[in-house]
Amino acid sequence: MAMERLRHLGWAVTPQRLSILRVVADAKDHPRAETVFERVRREHPHISLATVHRTLERLAAAGEVCKVTPLHDSARYDGNSAPHHHVVCVRCREVQDVEVAEFDHHWRGIEQIGEFKVLGVALEVRALCAACQQKTEHARSSRRIAR
């Protein structure tokens, strides 16, 4: 699978790339580059962090993986390239996939916006996860001004 994807992209098939692709595909946690690095390292103790960054970046540019950028901090990658979107907690930065069927349906067929040629749409829902909602309640009740 990973091999075919690389072939299809016209890229050289290297063990590092195979491993990175597999790790990202298996990950369910939207890992960041460093995390992918740690996992790939178990198979390839000599792989370099730079290689992981380079590869993820190229894969994202090619649309093979999805790059989520929760406001702040580092980029997160998602091996799921099927149409789906993300909710991210603005407080703890947890990311979770969401499907918004109606939304995707609406976009299907839109190929042009003004002078821009549409490649894809990334929907990021800014939200508060359950845990952080509670924490925020507490903080709020003990301060004068909210927000």
Add this chain to the structure above:
Amino acid sequence: MAMERLRHLGWAVTPQRLSILRVVADAKDHPRAETVFERVRREHPHISLATVHRTLERLAAAGEVCKVTPLHDSARYDGNSAPHHHVVCVRCREVQDVEVAEFDHHWRGIEQIGEFKVLGVALEVRALCAACQQKTEHARSSRRIAR
């Protein structure tokens, strides 16, 4: 205007903040922190870049300005806090506003997704601007394998 916004947030009204707010509100180019800094500097030669970062960040957290994160590079800020979205060229990183009325209509009223409490939605359309479309054509025709 800027002053009322600060008052409304319950923040101290400082000349630096007034200036930053005005610059972001007037900007039509989704400037990054450093650019805002350069502009504010014309009025306040002694302002610190840290202040600009701090202020933009707090404004974004308060929902007063919109933070766009075009894949890669630095955050871009948009003074337009009315509901709207962004198209970003994946090649040159140009950002442009888009309105997607039907989309906003669809989201109105959605306050919860699973355990997440929705605060807002950011839609980023990955695209190629006209100029980059051409450049990409050329690159493509002179290489063996595209992408």
Add this chain to the structure above:
DNA sequence: TCTCAAATGATAATAATTCGCAAAGAGATG
């Protein structure tokens, strides 16, 4: 005007990512 928490400026520190380059490896060809 006085007081004090909040905001600022300067600079150091950190974190994420990218760059430069030599060495190793992939894939095409004979």
Add this chain to the structure above:
DNA sequence: CATCTCTTTGCGAATTATTATCATTTGAGA
């Protein structure tokens, strides 16, 4: 399989964006 060429890798240094620290200043209410 031997060879040639172009791509990819690993390493470490460099860069870039952002945040933290802290002494000093300043806004705003009493």
